[in-house]
Amino acid sequence: MTVGDIHVLEIFPILVFFISFFGLIISRNIVKAIVLIMLMQTSVILFWLGLGARLGNIPPIFQDATEVYDPNTIADPLPQALMLTAIIIGIAVTAINITLLNALFRKYQTVDWQPMQDLATVDERPES
């Protein structure tokens, strides 16, 4: 199914990417910000997978080696292999983000951007 010139698999990931971008602008909770960054990553991964596959394609796994398949019904394996590593990297980045959030919470006792910024400017003020 296409909307105008654009395929469904392109328009929905782009929508989710910009929805989460909007959420990053309007929300002040850091936990929510980390979740929204994960959402952006997910939408990028779906966009990449949509690059080489269409809805209803069969996976690139050949149970019967002698059978001849039509290559246009098989999903592209290259984006899948790249995205498999990207998912693991994404969870590693999220783990580091959460650790940094814990460190910030230990110092400032809050998870809101605004009070944290105020406290940080108080800390950096030179003693007179």
Next chain:
Amino acid sequence: MAIALTTEILLVFWVVNAIWIVFAKKTYRVMIFFGVFSLITSVIYLFLGAPDVAMAEAGISAFATIFFIVCIEKYYSRGSGLKAEMASAAKPRNYFKLVAAFAFVAMLCGLFIFFVPTTTEYAYTELRDLYLFQFMRDVGGRNAVTAIYLGYRVYDTLFEALLLVTAVVAVIHLSWFDRTIVADGRHSEVERSRMTKFAMRIVCPIILLFGMYLVMNGHISAGGGFLGGLAFALFLVCRFMVLGVYDLPIEKAMKLEELVFINIIILPIFAIFTGFIYFYGYATEMFQNIYLIAMNFLVGLKVAFGFFVLFYRYIAIERLPDKEEVVEAFDDGED
């Protein structure tokens, strides 16, 4: 056709879920919406013909949920985080800023949609045909995805493993550490009923067996090192659920992880970079299968140890210290 329609309905539900996440007011609601979002995402991946990526997403969603929920529990347990959230929710929203942000994002989205070329221009390339019809001879196995990330593009896997090691090291050096908690073998504060322990004892061996199956069949069917490693890590999570004791040796696990990483580097050097599995001789297919299974096993061990260290670091050791200890912990961290 029916599958395509199913996927389109799921995609609409997916976008609705993202909007729920953006407009949720409480943090635990964000967590639950995110869980539903991940569940739906992995099914969409499956319908796109990517079972490996879908399984990775399903396993990852459980770990992401655990990390987030432990983090939230930490700051809620002190009460001040809750107060801050209530204060920020009670403030009236600035509607002018909201509308301005929406207009800005809508403008960016429109620009992106109308000026970026569509993906149909990139799909169905010759490279795909090369991979699809040559991989059985070049690398072996029946799964093209495994053949790519262990054969054609093995550098990607090496750097991914390096990045996981880096992440584990960074988490360990940034988080607060108390040696006595591990040494005492202290029990967790979360209470469990007897029924939980009984049911988990039934499920644990099934998960371990399933992880072994995924690793061993990684080159023939969907699965592979990453997913087997995630299943092993889920087994360790279940073990924590049954016993609730922080007695596992984390430092040994870290050492083992680094050792496995060195092996992951050494094995491709001897197998691929010397051209060992490319000889078209008598025993080539056997060597190819041995290489693929060994590499999958090593990657699985690597991922399992990495997630095991991350999980225990979050659950067991990283406890929020009392008020007096706060400054002290920070002084240690900054040195």
Next chain:
Amino acid sequence: MYIVLAIMLGLLVPYGIRVAIGPSVWDRLLGMNLIACKIIIIIIIFASVSEMTFLMDFAILYAVSGFIGTIFIALFLSERDRRKGQEDKE
């Protein structure tokens, strides 16, 4: 078989509404668990229709990981609320 698939897709909607409007957090958690169950059925039926047996592995991993995530959310949220109640009593 496609009728079963369509009914399962239709069932996602009321449980999704339950997740969205649930009065308490436990209702939302229950809705998440039910959605996971429906999706497992969708996967099983898809594997049966397309005759790809290896998709069942995905269903098993999905069941285990989804349920473990739900269990962790429930345990930790109960701990939080219990502690909050104790502070209120004090």
Next chain:
Amino acid sequence: MSVQEIVSFIIMGIGIAFMLVGIIGMFQPKKDFYYRLLVACKIDTIGLLTIGIGLAIRHGFSFFTGKIILIIIIIMVLNPLVAHIIAQAAYRSGYVSICKDGDSFDH
């Protein structure tokens, strides 16, 4: 259609009927969370088991049936466990039943 397929469709139809009845329980007015949990989790487990058995009959004796049986075992253990844990967590956190029509839970 063979006899095998007809039997499997009947069994799957029973499972779907269970699940559709469960929706009425999910949206009863004036009922609280414990009532919904009681209805939904039982209905859900039974529905999944029935559909799984129907699919197993449809496929006969094969590798697919073995995997379906494995899934059925996992669901039979884990789904009631999740219901138990959610109910226990809600009770322990101090969530009180708000049923007012006489048949409320007493705890």
